Amino acid sequence: MAPPALPIKCKAAVAWGANQALVIEEIEVDAPQAGEVRIRIAATSLCHTDLTFLGVEQLQFPRILGHEAAGIVESVGEGVDDLKVGDHVLPVYQGECGKCTPCKSQTNNLCEEYWPFLKTTMMLHPLDQKSRFSITREGRTQPILSFFTSTFSEYTVVKADCCAKISEEAPLDKAFLMSCGVSTGLGAAWNIANVQKGSTVAVFGLGTIGLAVADGARIAGASRIIGVDINPSKFELAKKCGVTECVNPKEYDKPVQQVLQGLTNGGVDYAFECAGKMELVVAALESTQEGHGKTVVVGLDTPGSKLILDPTSLLCGRSIMGCVFGGFKGKTHVPGLVDMITKKEVVAENYISCVLPFEEINKAIDLLKNGKSLRCVLTMS
Template identity: 50%
Template structure:
């Protein structure tokens, strides 16, 4: 009989987080067969995202396998799965698309009611884990857990992609780069000739810059406290760089002055709710729009004076750039194959799986954009 119909438990290596901020430990884990409407994936490449760091540093559920920005090959499929078959190349996604719920069918949202952001460390279908060590459950992260040689995801949280696309590059499209491009194109819908200001020049912020450049923005101002990012940012479309630490005035006043009243669009890509107000204040009256993409580490509540909105400004949130993952991600992969968008430029380090803690160190030091972790 086919292994697709009767998959078995796989024992493989996984980087397990046993406690908040503790180094990941390479362990032998058991990975259960995929249940109905699930697939098991052999992970080829995964990259480290800032939200992995944020969750790892928090008092979240442990033990846990982090990682959500990944590419791989389908190893087996569960009952009822007809979209995938063994050998398909896929991207994982942390927020799925069931294509049946009100949100998915609306054409207005990518917030799937059935496969939205999973925070409890278990599978969507039965609220159990597919990982264990000596029978002890190991919890999932964002319904993906790609810091493992094999993982199990709901079929709605994976996207089939062209086998022509290099898996060690397109893994970036399963979160960070896609999130930034979508914020610029889908959420803000940046217009040609506009002025854009971006707070935070990590992968997401630079992806916003890339998207703004491709939309024909005339000025793209990058704001970051790391001066090393200023020069690199030019390759992604940043036309001016501002370091708030080198200004005698609040940065929003500087931006309003140099733009003659404020930017048309501002993007908060840091994960600091206080910066949302700063971003709003950096926009112009009448039509200024602020989009927030960052995941805050602390103080999740924000405050803003009502007059900022009374004078016409708009604040929008953005999850995964508004992309419907299964419907939209294949087109982004095609754009990369045609060299219409940049990916390689975000990859500052390639690291073997055994050295995964080095990736955490580099991101913690602010020394990288994306570390791509190669499983073999």
């Protein structure tokens, strides 16, 4: 029998306060408890969700952000029988207990055990509700809070139910894409909207998620995929991901929804809001066809933001729906999505803008904030 795991010291990028630069610190990561695994992170990346919550003044700090990553299981806690040391995994914020009604459903991925914890924006540990991270300064030890799967650390601890075991053939520095952004976009097109062959699609916001929506719509057989963004530098790459034409709202003197209605004889069949701005949800909704148009809200606006709609936009037969992780279940579906990267059915290179050492995470944040990066791979030494 292997000896029990011990706490381990490592580097992590700690958020000490809202809107502050992350600080590379030496922290201590506890051994995994019952039902948990500790993962050595090989590659992680930034998602706009991390930046959104970094800017929330009400959030408690210090905290370790991050939730897009790939790594290798370093140790396992008691009762974990489906993962072992050395397994290649993606830690995924969308847990899957496999026993509750949603987990057994074909149409619901909000696990009854993990969804309530996810809504607190922390990957809480039901065993004792304590973070597995701490830091010692001047002889004083204090806990560091977690966030989803807290992958801005060389090691992290998550529930085994929040790990997707993937093929060892999959490159970890590309597989991580399926732990959040790309999988969410693909699933929004496939699982939430159910984009049909020959249909018309509008994608508002051509960041990572928007491009993945376009990719998903392309694979589903959509005939027209219109990308909407105010940054024309994104248009060339968008066309590699399936976008057939691009619209820059700044080039028109009327609302973009009217532009799209004119381009599509009354509106598109499906619209996706991927920029995380409530005013664009309204534009997306009104850009769809009356009678059957579907709008999917994929982007995350600042918590507390309000959506104000003209009710007639819905009474005419349009619909609007939300999307969590593209409707995918982490353990069940993510391994197959990673295989799509390995088989080049999804081209990972389209989403990766740069590669930096983990210590340069603040540079990666600046690139993302300034619209100069999609996914920047942060590699651990």
